[in-house]
Amino acid sequence: MATPTKEIKKPAELPVPNSDFYGLVETLPAEDLAVVKQVRTFMETKVAPIITKYWIEDAFPFELLPGLKELNIGGVGLEGYGCKGGGGLLAGLVAMEMGRVDASISTFFGVHSGLAMSSIYYGGSEEQKQKWLPPMARMEKIGCFGLTEPLVGSGASGGLTTTAKREGDTWTINGQKKWIGNSPWCDISIIWARDLADNQVKGFIVENKTTPGFKVEKIQNKIALKVVQNGLITMENCRILEENRLQVDTSFRDTAKVLRGTRYFVGWEATGCAMGAYENALKYAQERLQFGKPIGSFQLIQDLLSRMLANITAAQCLLVRLAQLEAEGKMTDAHAALSKAFCTSKCRESVAWAREICGGNGIAADYSVGRFFADSEALYTYEGTFQMQNMIVGKAVTGLSAFL
Ligand SMILES: Cc1cc2nc3c(=O)[nH]c(=O)nc-3n(C[C@H](O)[C@H](O)[C@H](O)COP(=O)(O)OP(=O)(O)OC[C@H]3O[C@@H](n4cnc5c(N)ncnc54)[C@H](O)[C@@H]3O)c2cc1C
DSSP: OOOOOOOOOOOOOOOOOOSOTTOGGGGSOHHHHHHHHHHHHHIIIIIHHHHHHHHHHTOOOGGGHHHHHHTTOTTBTOOSTTOOBOHHHHHHHHHHHHHHHOHHHHHHHIIIIIIIHHHHHHHSOHHHHHHHHHHHHTTSSOEEEEOOOSSOSTTHHHHOOOEEEEETTEEEEEEEEEEEETTTTOSEEEEEEEETTTOOEEEEEEETTTOTTEEEEEOOOOSSSTTSOEEEEEEEEEEEEGGGBOSSOOSHHHHHHHHHHHHHHHHHHHHHHHHHHHHHHHHHHHHOEETTEEGGGSHHHHHHHHHHHHHHHHHHHHHHHHHHHHHTTOOOHHHHHHHHHHHHHHHHHHHHHHHHHTGGGGGSGGGSHHHHHHHHHHHHHTTSOHHHHHHHHHHHHHSOOOOO
């Protein structure tokens, strides 16, 4: 006689974590969608499997550079000069897709393609753009952006101590730049210095490897964005030809114009970072059992997941509207500042909840969430701190400046 078998209940199929809850990507034109998908595939198949090892080792994965070049996205959002084009929305989505897997890779790319290339794009003469942008767009020459100094961060607009002195067709630059991403190994530095003649900030294209007096020391022992190599640059009587001074730029207002665009990207990047943390934490919550049940079935865990998803969705919707303003030429410094402050602070809140959901494993690098958690700290601070962004917004809405 056959023994009665107890019916084994098959576990219900659980939804695959998806941080694009409102289907943002579906609204994209087919051409842009193809680029976004290509970037996602690259990040998931080439970057994700190796990035934690590099993060732990404080090293940059040069093995990824050929694949990054093949993506053909250098200068995304910029038109002509070999740049990818495609508009601000596509550029933002590329930053978000990169950030979703690793904020260091999106930072490396943002410094090169955003900060360095757009400094030349907006501030360079036609000749300078023709010369420098095509090899940078092909990522044959990699750039960095040197504004911050050891003693001057938030106060860079009025307080740069790096000086530039013109004699004939040659400028002599002296000073130091701190925290400069990519600088320990890249080819081209955009250096911002105060002209001793008129006290205005000017931009210079400096060739790292061949300029006498230009020295870079790698900053060691960071706890965030460990894959990005940041440097302390020291310039001692660096002689730069007038033809390498950004010809259109005349003051810090021109530097701020570059920062407006790149703060917009940091909003996207931070949203990507929150998305990556959320998806990893959700997967963990679906699989981790406590009290005999997946922790994702507990109300308090679901509450955290909902709050994270709300932060992410709010940031995505804000950024899409900002992309529209950008496309219409209406994005102001205050618009970009609001999104940088909001998206990075919501990212910081979300990655902390993701870490919490992973319990003790949330602080282990092997679980990825710890990496997003640490990296969000740098996004919150670089390209202008939360306080600086809010002071830009505060000035716009009150008509009163809190800057000294
Ligand atoms: C990982 C990383 C990468 C970076 N990459 C680059 C790069 O590629 N190129 C580059 O040029 N720079 C780079 N930076 C520098 C970055 O932009 C600065 O760290 C940032 O602007 C803040 O400057 P600071 O660190 O000197 O802080 P400080 O300006 O000393 O500020 C310290 C604190 O005081 C607050 N504060 C300052 N002034 C006021 C005020 N008036 N009111 C209220 N609060 C105030 C700030 O908000 C902050 O909380 C990077 C930084 C990091 C951490």
